[in-house]
Amino acid sequence: MTHLDLLLLVALINLPVAWWLAGGATRRRLLALPYGLMLGMLLYMDPGATWDSGLSWVFLGQSLSWRLDGLGWFFALPTIGAALAAAAYSSGEWGEDFAGAGGSMGWLQLALAANVFAMLVLLAAGDLLTLFIGWELVSWAGLPLMVLAGGAAVGAGIRYITYAMGGGMAVLLGVVLVYVWTGSLVPADFMAVLPTLASWQVGLLVALFFGGFGVKMALLPFHLWQAPAYGLSVGPAAAFLGAISSRMGLFAMALVLVKFITLERLVDLTVIPGLLDSRDVLAWVAAFTIILPTYTALKQNDARLLLAWHGIGQGGYMVLGLVMGDAMGSAGGLLHVFNYATNQAVLLLAVFAVMHRTGTADLNRMGGLIVRMPLSFLALLIGIIGLAGLPPMNGFVSKWLVYRSLVLEGEPLLFLAAIIGTLGTILSVYKLIHNIFLGQLRVEHEDIREAPWSMTGPMLVLCAVIVVTGTMPGLVLGVVADAQQAIGLAVPDYHLGGVTSPAGGLDMLWLNGVIMAGFAVGAVLFYGFGGRTKRVHQLDNYAGGHFLTADVRYQYSDNFYPGLMHHIGGWYRGSFQWLEGALISVVDLLATALRGFYHQAQPAAWVLFTITLGFAWAVLP
Amino acid sequence: MFWLLLGIVILMLTSAVLVLVLDNLLAALAASSVVSLALALVFVILRAPDVAMTEAAVGAGLSALILVLALRRLGLVGVGGRRVGEGDDA
Amino acid sequence: MMAYAVALPLVAAFLLPVLHNASRWLGILVGPAALVAVLLVVFQSWQPAVLPFAMDLGGFAPPWGITFYVDALALLFCGAVALMTLLLWPRDEGDGDADALVRRRSLTLLLAAAAAGLALSGDLFNIYVFYELAAVASYGLAAERGTPAAYAAAFRYLMLSALGSVIALAGIAIIYFETGTLNLAHLSLLAGELQGPTGMAAFLCLLVGFGVKAELFPVNAWVPEVYGVTTRRTAGLLAGLVSKLAVLVLVRLLVLVFPQEGLRDALLLLGVLGLIGGELAAWKARDMTRMLAFSSIGQLGLVFVAFSLPGTAGLVAGIVVAVHHMVLKPGLFLLAGQWGGGLRGLAGAARRAPLAGLLFVLFALSLVGLPPLPGFWAKFLVLTGLAGQGGGLGWLAMVAILVATVLEVSYLFRLAGRLYSRGDDEVPAAATGGGTVTAGVFGALVVAAVVFAPALWDEVQDMGAGAGDAALYVRTVGPMVPTMISGGAP
Amino acid sequence: MDAYIGPLLFLGAAGLLAIGVVGMLLSNHLFRMVLALVIAEAGVNLMLVLAGYRWDAVAPILQPGVAAQPMVDPIPQALVLTAIVIGVGVQALALTLVIRIREAYGTLDMAEVRARMEVDVAAAGGGEATGSRERPAGGRPLPGPGALPEPPR
């Protein structure tokens, strides 16, 4: 019974335990406990070491084994952390209300536990077969978490699983091809043979694995499923899914493309001679994944979907950083996994807290909640700063590393794309916080209270994590360095406050100090020298000299950013929706034709047709 | 021998075609009995008396009996062989 | 001893009407008792030390008499026949027609006997006879509901199948012309004489003929019609069991008598077409029964693809795929029988019957191939085999399997989503019970396959190796008289 | 002319088979389809018997007091006997079905029977009548843009 076995065992036992705990109102308070235990066990294990599992057997001529290395450890941390936050969030009032409204807490917690278990199985994969097993488990475990909400979420979930299985089948084909071409699925064995494969073979493998894992990451053009699937789920589930679920794709990419196939091999695969190699293709897919979904998010009017669309865009930064492959870029890409997980978890938890109180996530039906839900506002504020990648939060560090890498590697166009994406992020998260918390309070929200501690607690803890890791990124960079080493990448020269490099480093301790000092000076100036504030009732305000009564609401959210939308509106033609629709129509057409085959007047004629063709084939040379 | 067989085969095939084209189902049925009988003759020539006997008894006899009974059930022929049903082939 | 596997269900079928008149309980018990006895015989014969062995029925040495060839594969299918028939034993539909029930049970027993015969027989014409017995019994069972549509579907099925049988018999005639023998082992020795176009044509005749019952594309148009009108138990029996035995016969022929590369390609092509065609049609199906029927066509396509792989790997993959489908499809049909009705009426059905809903999800997941479940290993074996074989057709087949899986997920979980949706509009007919319990047994089999996977894997590998060894077959059935092989009339 | 006996008989067998098949496939009349099936079976039976024929042989029955002679192959003859009886069984069963179809649908026209059957099967499945090109129940598996609720404005 090794440490890894113990961890997996706890995760497995947690399935029935979570089900049982979810059953009673008092028991529910303990829901977070198993995840706390798992987190403790994980922290006890050194990320720099490789933790083998005692489980391993040979089946179908394949040896199945599990081991957790630095990379897996690094992804396991936000996985368990997000589950912990989600479980804690749902353990109090939220859970009671959910159960009271006819939702099944048992299924929710069971699905959450199953997700954590499946992800740990995936992260501890020791060979390609166990990788695929874990991959499929993760894919399927996500489904119940998505469809729990019922209604439209079911449609979204089925759409998700169709996409996911498409990706899974690509991965399966890749695994099978690796096995057939190299004779083994054990990394040590097939990595020795991979360099001898022909270019087309490696190219096919790269396409299959990148495409397959990319579906989970919702990379373009496979991104349509993700936002509704994550966004329409119930609160804690959405937070967990949004924070970490699709990052499993990045883990698998890091493992297979970076470690097994290696980036050098990717560079060798020329797509357009002299212009484009396969790594560039990957990078550009990532860049477009940053831009398009981010601007789609800008258009959303549902807070959940807005955040979920951002999740897709942020995944692009991770892939972009990873495929850059240098010490800073890959560190940035991986670090962004952790940072983004904290940001997204906070954001979704806050949004669902608001939704819990107001009953809506529609950005056009809220406003001015800052006075009613100040803690949620604070959490959301910290979250959006992190998501937008602005100092002093942790999102800035990882994005800075990616930008830096793009500049240093001489990719100005990609850099530009990343900047454009960040711009869109800033615009849309402002829309988010403005429409929910700023402006005029709506009459129906007059009596709103702050969310209970069971919900704000996890949010605030995560906020603390964001601030702390934003100020002292070295805490996480150490683990990132272990992950980088595990997949054979260079490690940046890091310290507690950031990184140092000849081309210019980053020290968040210093930067945040300056920012805080700036704020302090500003506050002193404002409050000390004539800062005049007058507190008025929220319904009593002016806009542009025009007095607004309660029935004429101060809302311009219906048509947010009209000028910008006017300029980029032409791009929202839904061409990917059209592509998906066209594909479905083709299948539909074929299926209709096939149904015609099974509805014919004289099916026996096919016996004749077949045997005649067969005779002709046999007799005629 | 060849000419005999030729005659039988021609008879057999003609009757078989008649089974398909005759409007009157009872006549078609009779034609199918002729096919069976001709086939039985071929079997005799091929030194298969057992088969010939069975083909005659089963093909021309029993099978025809079953078919007639079925026709009667279907109301396509009266007891006396008179057609009472509506049209046959569509 | 193995003759009991055929003889006991036959005796039971013959005596069932008589005994039913004599004593009600005797009439109820005789069928299951015979099947249980067959199971016992199979278990008793399952001794790796003596397998495989051959039996010369009537005491005449091959190739003069009829031979039963008993290897692990045949025993597996014999056992499966008895077990499946027991599980899917015709129930009293509550229409009070005791006579019809006795007849349905008789026919089911005859079907079981024929299926066992198909698994065991080593004689081409004897296989044809058992195939016809299975066919006639299934015509009757297809019409068992007694609805007008059932009669029409049964008649159309009969015509299609009878045409197939005629073609198959022509194939047997051609083979007899060429070789003068019907014994499979003897034919295996004479396989060289069947290498030419005549032999190919003969095999294609048999393929098309037996393919009707094996749901081979494109001679399977009866499937949605018949499964749509019979009881779900019969549908499960036909889809799960009888189709596999027809496949088994074709595989035996392929291994022993027709090792030509081209024929495997033909099988592969038809399998791929069936796979894609079935899944596409299922995607578009409007009610659960016919969705399962089309899905069954697709799965049989996969079985054909698997068996078209050369060597032991293909046999192993084929056996796994076939047995997997054999367990799943009846279970799914039972659930469909439980719920009945079109997709629209199924809203919320699983909420009212949680166990049935769970079983459906389990079966669906295994069918799709979620890793620890046996469906994944089956697909993995087929895919590795195809990838190893390569070739344009192989790649096509691989892509087809993967696309078909995505389609499968799409329609199965569309249905699952419907089952678990909050049903509001209409309440489907009350659950008839019984079906779920039996389906539960199939579900337990699936779970057991996961738990005992390594042991089963060893067994299946031996089974595939044994079944793929033509020389072993000939050696076991033999010794042939030398002149029989060099042949020639005096 | 003896050299042509073989081809002639093969022609007879293939002809019967072909005529039978054409009747099964092209006739729309259920009863005639059964008749055609009988003919097709007869053709194959003839083919089987041909497989055992020997020029120089007698029927495979030992006559008392007659010296042993070459005999024709008895196996195909036995097979044909079996096949004939099987054929009768199938034929009788087919006719019972025809009778019932006639009673139920009042017609023996295949096209009509099929149309009626499809409606019945669809009804038994709980679906609506087929033949139209409507969408499958439950909507498309992948919900299009319209299936997801538009975020409320």
Place this chain on the structure above:
Amino acid sequence: MPRFATVLFLAGFAFLLFSLTLTLGFGEPPMRAGQGVLDQAVAGTGAANAVSAVLLGFRGLDTLGELSILFAAATAGGLVLGHRRPGGDGPPAGAILQAGTRLLFPLMLVVGFYIVLHGHLTPGGGFQGGVILAAAFFLPVLAGTGAGPDHALLRVVEGLAGTVFILIGLAALWTGGVFLEPLLVDRGALHELFSAGTLPLLYLAVGLKVGAELAGLLAHMARAGGGEA
């Protein structure tokens, strides 16, 4: 268009099948199994008729299967047509026909049994005789004189006859042989009625079963459905 395609394919099929058969050697069969059967027929089964020897000895299982198929067809036919009490059907027959029927019945019975029991010696056997037996029992129905064969009796006969066939086969198994092995082959001289061991017994079972089966089928066909479509 499909009709045209069908005709086209049919022409192709017929042509290909015919050209294929031309490559087969007509008149000179390899007789790889056939010769051995001829050589062993007498010693192995005691039957003078080699076809009967094959049917009941060498390929007894085929015959059993065939009986089962008939049984299946009759059962399925019964299932389809249902169990209905016969109503008065058809006009009553004239006196001459009735008298003829009474006269013919025993005659056909005798002929039928003769053919059944001499199957191992002369052409004919269980099937051909069975057909005649069926016709004999069915005659009253045709003539409209009576209710025809008793269904319950037919069921008993067909059930027991089939069972007897199998039991004779199993008897060999229990006496140390294999399933369906001919027994007591050496009793009686060739060409005599009481020869060939259990073979005539098997033929009797076959004949009874075929007769009962077919009579049942015919009766069903004649009666069920009530005549008024």
